[in-house]
Amino acid sequence: MTTNFVYFIRHARSHANQQNLLIGRKGAHELNDVGLRQAVSLGERLKSQGVRAFRTSPLRRAVQTAHILGDTVGSPTPVVDEDLIERDFGRFDGMDRPTLLDTRSRLGLDNQDPTGYFPTELEDVEPVKDVQSRMTQAWQRAVALVEPGESAGVISHAGTIKALLYGALGIDERQPRAFKVFQASYVKCKVPDEGRLTVHEIWVNPVQ
Incomplete structure (x- = not known):
């Protein structure tokens, strides 16, 4: 069979990223100047890889990234897919790092990877299995819309991409930092069989 590749792309740097905040779904965070340069750099890389179709999270920072990528590679307008939205971090959304660490400590949570593991008892945080399920549906839709042998790019967020790949x-x-997903970077995965992924490349954007 002719295989497809999926590029799981994290959006470029936003102003909130620069402030070291845990950003989920709240707020229309814009890319900053570094993020704009990162997106162009990423677009050139993806153009050389032959990626020509994009689906994106509806959040502003992801949509901005997707449009820059589309303009750079000359692809059709990126399709917004609600299933690519960032994980719902509930009470933690928008916290700066000191507040996040302190809050997790008071709840008895490990801080080796403070944006990673959240136990199911925290009912306001989206369960990781739900994140994995919707992300799987999203990448399968992306692959279904490209020709055999072509590649699809999906623009999402660190929390969602990491959850998907862990699964x-x-x-x-609960394993801390098994994967780190950098801004405006990607994890390239092969689709060897329907519903399966194998990791082939982790590319880190040189613009940091």
Whole structure:
């Protein structure tokens, strides 16, 4: 069979990223100047890889990234897919790092990876299995819309991409920092069989 590749792309840097905030779904965070340069750099890389179709999270920072990528590679307008939205971090959304660490400590949570593991008892945080399920549906839709042998790019967020890959690779979500997804960078995965992923490349944007 002719295989497809999916590029799981994290959006470029936003003003909130620069402030070291945990940003989920709240607020229309814009890309900053570094993020704009990162997106162009990423677009040139994806153009050389032959990626010509994009689906994106509806959040502003992801949509901005997607349009820059589309303009750079000369693709059709990116399609917004609600399933690519960032994980709902509930009470933690918008916290700066000191507040996040302090809040997690008071709840008895490990801080080796403070944006990673959240136990199911925290009912306001989206369960990781729900994130994995919707992200799987999103990438499968993306692959279904390209020709055999073509590649699709999906623009999402660190929390969602990491959750998906933990699930795909059988990594326990409590394992800290098994994967780090950098801004305006990607994880290239092969689709060897329907519903399966294998990791082929982790590319880190040189603009940091």
